[in-house]
Amino acid sequence: MGNVTMKDVAALAKVSVGTVSMSINDSPMIADDTKRKVLEAVKKLNYKPNPYAKSLSLSSSRSIGLLVPGFINPFFGELAQFIQHELDLRKNSLMIGITNDSSEKEKKVIDGFIDHGIDGLLIVPVNSDHINLNHIYDLNKSKLPTVYITSYYKGFQENCIMTNLSKGSYLITKHLLDKGFRSIVLVSGHSDLVPFKERIEGFVKAFDEMNLKVPNNSVIEASGMNFKDGYNAIQDFWKKNKPEAILAVNDVMAMGIISSLKAIGVRVPEDVVVAGYDDISISGIQETPLSTVKQPIENISKEAVSLLFDLIEGKPGIQDPCYFDPSIILRKSTNRKIV
Amino acid sequence: MGNVTMKDVAALAKVSVGTVSMSINDSPMIADDTKRKVLEAVKKLNYKPNPYAKSLSLSSSRSIGLLVPGFINPFFGELAQFIQHELDLRKNSLMIGITNDSSEKEKKVIDGFIDHGIDGLLIVPVNSDHINLNHIYDLNKSKLPTVYITSYYKGFQENCIMTNLSKGSYLITKHLLDKGFRSIVLVSGHSDLVPFKERIEGFVKAFDEMNLKVPNNSVIEASGMNFKDGYNAIQDFWKKNKPEAILAVNDVMAMGIISSLKAIGVRVPEDVVVAGYDDISISGIQETPLSTVKQPIENISKEAVSLLFDLIEGKPGIQDPCYFDPSIILRKSTNRKIV
DNA sequence: CTGTTAGCGCGTTCAT
DNA sequence: ATGAACGCGCTAACAG
Helix, strand or coil: CCCCCHHHHHHHHCCCHHHHHHHHCCCCCCCHHHHHHHHHHHHHHCCCCCHHHHHHHHCCCCEEEEEECCCCCHHHHHHHHHHHHHHHHCCCEEEEEECCCCHHHHHHHHHHHHHCCCCEEEECCCCCCCCCCHHHHHHHHHCCCEEEECCCECCECCCEEEECHHHHHHHHHHHHHHHCCCCEEEEECCCCCHHHHHHHHHHHHHHHHCCCCCCCCCEEECCCCCHHHHHHHHHHHHHHCCCCEEEECCHHHHHHHHHHHHHCCCCCCCCCEEECCECCHHHHHCCCCCEEEECCHHHHHHHHHHHHHHHHCCCCCCCCCEEECCEEECCHHHCCCCC | CCCCCHHHHHHHHCCCHHHHHHHHCCCCCCCHHHHHHHHHHHHHHCCCCCHHHHHHHHCCCCEEEEEECCCCCHHHHHHHHHHHHHHHHCCCEEEEEECCCCHHHHHHHHHHHHHCCCCEEEECCCCCCCCCCHHHHHHHHHCCCEEEECCCECCECCCEEEECHHHHHHHHHHHHHHCCCCCEEEEECCCCCHHHHHHHHHHHHHHHHCCCCCCCCCEEECCCCCHHHHHHHHHHHHHHCCCCEEEECCHHHHHHHHHHHHHCCCCCCCCCEEECCECCHHHHHCCCCCEEEECCHHHHHHHHHHHHHHHHCCCCCCCCCEEECCEEECCHHHCCCCC
């Protein structure tokens, strides 16, 4: 099956292995006639090039690695899907690694990928309280083509393709302020981390622009980024605070928040309006369809893969993050007139 | 960087390349003293084995391919996560391919995977009206270790690890019947396909067991398996029918169904109860937490990967599907006493 | 235009 | 226990 080699093809086609190789790779130096002869032999023998030998010879495996926190949040699944599609177009394969938002896991996954001979790396940075960047430093030194996607690590902002997160928060906050809401809470993460720092900036900017003071305690740092973290954050918070609006840093947390409110008898949007971030597919079909900030992940995926292949081909790369503009999607969860 | 080779290590350690190779692979024939010397040189030079050469030599890339319909339905993301974890334990990498429930795409992805030299394949079968199995037939002939997961293709039931789908439908249907519901509708897919055929069997069995007649038109064939398909199926259906209960073949469709009902003013569970299938993470934190059938995907993933490695090692394989028992998770969406 | 041959880097005999 | 040499299958440089 898989063990018919070029030699066999060469023998059948009565040419040399070199000729077979060039024919298969459609080299212009081979006569069309010879090519056809070779291709025929290939068909007849059902010859498949040995990928390992090919990789060894070319020093390339035509596969790249993608690191994501995990797939509990469907956002990363959708992202992976777009990236997969882009790689497909380039006849490359995608290796998936899950970091679980842990630096240690991230290091292990990267090491594993390198052991497997990937040509390049796409990284969604880890979000956690305890981030160790030693391996990122090493990675940077190693010159393995790497693109950061949706965010970057402080101090490593080269080759990053992401949403203008600040702008997204700004837009949704401004929308709520324009509607008359004033007591707005942002359920975020550790403010040292880029994705949260940027979102908070946009949030604050919207208030500043209208000469409004950002209310006290209006930024909550949740302990994680999943449903339950949104759920828990609000269970505690609501006892002492009754804001008019709640913003979450992603859609799944927003869903957790809505569930949490519902569980204690608070209605959305009647009693409090809620918005998320990402615009994952399910957001639009929730019972209370979710207003959110749409990250243009299709364009981001396209651009990130394109940049990665530039790097692989030895082209220069970019020094600062390339930001894509988000847009806001207004649905029922924020649809209330304020009195 | 990556271009320090065994030769260099051998030179530094003053041994031959053969000795280096055996030392690295911890061969018992090498003196401990020599090993240490070699390992030291490896450290000092930061030597990494070239994965391409290694693959060529061993005819193995230590990577396996997983085919899924896509990640819009988070179920497959969660499945991928478990599989990834299992492969991790075995120092193998995971390649992801997305079929989009299309046979053509499936064929392309498989070809791509083979071109990249995967050691084995894990396939979630395509669900579509137009299934072409020629490539599956070829795959079967090629002897590439392959395990089917969550379902199988008719005629190819070897090496399949899946949920006892029939039992799941049976359990949830029986639960509703026991509660007194009689007019129950199953929103399913093409009944020729294994996953739907099996679910329908369980559905019918529950009625049979209680000597009840399955109501007419109680199985709807939706055109797809996502939110919108559930949504659409009900929008049409509800005009003419008002069942007491609706079962969906997966959770995201159930969510679409609930949204659909809500949009026309029908309450869940007050006016109609709804249940899904899969028990994805978000199901429990929906506004109306979803009753569902839990597929034991962690065990399924473990077993599937284990079987795949058995096959890779040349062990025999299994002739018939290995079924794992599901359980039902009862939440608010079915929580109503019937009068 | 095509044949010949030398690597690519590692694993693995076969002698010693 | 270790060194020398060959083979894995393919690409590319060189000769003709």
